Amino acid sequence: MNTVYKWEKSISQWDEAVPLGSGKCGCLCWGAPQEMRFSLDRTDIWDKTVLWEQREDFTYENLVKLAKEGNVKKIREIFDAPYYYPTPTKLPAGKILVRFPEVKGNMRSTLFLKEAVAQMEFGDGESSYHVKAWIHAVSHIGIIEIYAPENTFFIELLSPEFGEKGTEKEYVYREEERKISQGTLKELKYLPVKRGESKNLQWFIQPVNEKFSYGIVMLVEKKGIKTRILWKIISSEDGENWFSDGKNALLAEAQKEEREFFREHTIWWENYFGESRISLPDKFMEKQWYMTNYLFASASREGCAPMPLQGVWTADDGTLPPWKGDYHHDLNTELSYTHYLKANHLEEGRAFLDFLWELREEGESFAREFYNAKGCCLPGVMTIDGKPLGGWPMYSLSPVNQAWLAHGFGEYYRYTGDEKFLKERAYPYMKATGIFLRELLEEREDGMLFLPVSSSPEIHDDTEKSWLTPMSNYDLALLLNLYESLEKYSVLLGDSMKDIWTDIRKKLPKLAVNEKKVLMLSPDESLEESHRHFSNAMAISPLGLISYEGEGKEIIDAVIKDYERLGTEQWVGYTFTWMAHLYAIQGNGEKAAEYLNIFWKYFCGPNGFHLNGDFQRKGYSEFTYRPFTLEGNMFSADALQEMLFQMKNGKIRLFPAIPEEWKEKGVSFQNLRGENGLMCSAKIEDGILTWKIQSEKSQKVSIEVLGNVVEEFLEAGKMLTGSQNMIKYRICKRKE
Known part of the structure; x- marks a missing residue:
């Protein structure tokens, strides 16, 4: 594997930059010779300050009551309003600028995936310069090497331009002002940044609130024609002596022999890319698969926080990140952590499962305080520490999203067969989820179990119609999947709750299928318009409850035909990857490849970032915006893997869906x-x-x-x- 990405011109937008990452820290390399930008980030740099006062009626009981009354206005005021506030939010860390004031023209950039190294070149024939950048895969320390005379450039370490503490304003919720990004960084009011320097060290410390500060330490070394910059992002959550420890760690790494230091980095990436490989006649698709795996390891690593919406690449345009850079559990996190199992990148994927496991107490607290229930449930839209952020409550507070999180534990066991993991992690987590949802299910006169209210992401947005007749196929598929899994695993482990799980599973209704064999949204509504979220087809993909045989074949063929009928006008990038996944299950390699190509060519930037919208305006979707999120990237790799290899219930299919x-x-x-x-x-x-x-x-x-x-x-x-x-x-x- 020797994949490279090239940019022939200067990069003018942060979301098209050359991405570097170590699973904990990230860097975006972009700009022009006159101002080269290295935008720095770390996954756990958050402002967790809660500006909204949680109301006593912020409860599931009240949400159910208002939904049944059709009181949309009140629902928005109570449950959607918190998302309007600028915090809690993910934060950018800062940036390093390298300026060549006398150099004109474009900057040519290259990303070498094999070594995870970026190189920028510029200048004319007489004065040509180049800069290399990488982030050490193990120590998470960033390196920038400038090959140019020291009198031709200068270096700046900059902190983000936040607002000033003492200039706070009162926030009044206005539903018409809700946007993807909640304003600029100036909305965040902090004490002034503290700067310092000592010999060849520079740093800044940014106080965020009484409990949290973070900063960047930068070391500049001049060695003849080469200037080497080493940087490290530090946080008050790193320990009691976080500043001195971070500074000393940077100095210690700088003392290592440079070739050996770089070799440590390249060995890590060599081992990572050796865990699985593909070779396709379509070299563009092959390149995208490797790029996706590169992005995955750059944004996710065991021992670090899992990737939020933008991974380790928070926006560097003066605005707050799209959708707060948060954790969305109605699709985004789950699709981001799907492909790693088949790609054999277990260590990197475990970051998400470890994260969920460590938040069990938070999930138990939220289940108790919001739902008045036992068991475990995390908010569907949440902060890095598991707190609710609000938003459209039929999705952001949907209890069934927790079953999708639990599914990730079951999938890890399915792919690894790790019985210790099943006993100590997967089954306990799924069991806590099953206990929680059992508390919400209501038994009707016919003996069947239903949730009091139901929805299907993100059908009918947050209007009154979004509350579907219980139960939606989205809710039902996840419930069936959970309780079938619990029933099976309880037998393997000899757990006494086996009969309880069986009873619940038998009392759940069947999936709603219309006269055309299409999976419906709910028992009385079919999808009749183009939509970005295939939530009605969860039972097919990604849950795999319906197999492509017998009646299942009829249903899958009908669902695909129906999506084709409805068109792509309201799709976003990840929808095309989902459709490719369905085609792969169907065995239609030509169509699967076609839809993946549409996704990669027209919904991703030149750096591979999934930008959601048809930003090139090629006519594939009416969404022409460009907010960056990663789930589409990861699910595209999963769809390609499904084209090459499938295994379910012991049945292996080799090249089941290739052109x-x-x-x-x-x-x-x-x-x-x-x-x-x-x-x-x-x-x-x-x-x-x-x-x-x-x-x-x-x-x-x-x-x-x-x-x-x-x-x-x-x-x-x-x-x-x-x-x-x-x-x-x-x-x-x-x-x-």
């Missing part, structure tokens, strides 16, 4: 992860399909190759190989 051209030209993958610790590699070359399968655990599997199914027993640790002449197979099929 015919790929079969002719050759395609391969290495070390994609299946269920129960199974690893698979396969390739098509010169008309011959070959595969290698190895499992960490002994298990029975069935392998479907070109319509033929072979039953195999895999012994733990042993390799199973096979082959199939595809040319002969195609000739036979044509004769038939």
Whole structure:
């Protein structure tokens, strides 16, 4: 793998910048020689200040009452209003500027994915300069190397331009003023930044509130023609002596031999990219898959906070980040942490599960205080410490989003077969979720269980119509998935609640399907307009409750046909990846590839960032804005992996949804992860399909190759190989 990204001209917007990241810290490299910007970020730099006063009627009981009354105005005043305030919010850390005042022209930039290094070049033939930047993959220290005479440039360390403490204003909720970003950084009122320097060290400390401050320490070393900048983002949450410890850590890393320091960094990335590989005849799609995996490791790492909406790349345009840079659990976090399992990047993905596990007490508190229920439930839209942010409450406070979070624990067990994880993490977390939702379910006269109110993200926005007739297929699919999983795992672990889970599962209604075999929104409403969120099809993707066989095949075909009928006018970028996922399940490789190409070419910036809207105005969507979020990137990689390899309930499908051209030209993958610790590699070359399968655990599997199914027993640790002449197979099929 030797993938590179190139920018031939100066980069004028932060969301098109060259991205660097270590899973904890990030840097965006952009600008022109006259002002090169290195916009710095760290996932846990937040202002957690709550400006709104939580009302006594901020409860689920009151929300249900108002929803049944159709009192939209009151719902907005109580539950949506908190999101209007500028805090809590994710914060940008600061920036380093490198200015070459006498250099004109464009800056050419390159990102080398293999080494996770950015390089910028500029100047004319007589005076050509270049700058390298990277963030150490282990120490999270950033490095900028400037190869130019020291009298040709100067360096500045800048803090964000926040507002001044003492100039606060009163916020009055006005629903018509709600925007994607809640204003500029000037809305945040802080004490003045504290600056300091000592020899070749510079720093600033930004007080945020009485409990939290953060800053950046920068070291500048001049070595002949090269000037080396080392930077570290520090926070009061790093420990009691956070400033001195951070400064000393930076100085200690600076003392390391440079080649060995860089080698530590490149070894980490070499090992990461070696965990799985693909090779496609469509080199553009192959490049995007590697870029997505690069973004994933740059924004997520075990031991660090998981990626929020923008990962480690908070906006650097003077505004607050889109949607506060928060954690959205009605799609965004879940789709961001889907592909890593099959891509075999377990360590990086565990960051999200560890985060949820550590917030169990917060989830128990929120379940008790807001829902008056036992068990665990985190807010659907929340801060880094699990506090509710408000927003459209039918989604931001939907209790069933918690079941989607719990699903992530079940998926980790499904792919790894880690029985210790099941016993100590997955089942306890899912059990706490099951107990919570059981408290909300109401039994009707016919003995069936329903939630008191129901919704389906983000159908009918936050209008009265958004409260669907219970239960929506979104809610129901997640409930069925949760209680079926709890029933299965309780048997494996010998838990006494097995009969309780079975009883709940049996009392849940069936998914609503209309006369055309299309999954409905709710028992009395079908989707009749283009929409960005395929929430009615959750049972197909990503939950996999409906398989592509028998009646399930009819339903999946009908759902796809219906989405095609409704069109893409109200889609955003991630919707195209979701559609590609559905096509992959259907086995339609041509369409899956087509929709992924639309996503990557027209809904992503030149740096691969998912910008949500059809910002190039190519006519694919009426959304032409460009707020950056990462879930579309990660789900696109998952859809591509589904085209190459599928495994469900022990059934393996090799290249189930690839275009015919790929079969002719050759395609391969290495070390994609299946269920129960199974690893698979396969390739098509010169008309011959070959595969290698190895499992960490002994298990029975069935392998479907070109319509033929072979039953195999895999012994733990042993390799199973096979082959199939595809040319002969195609000739036979044509004769038939």
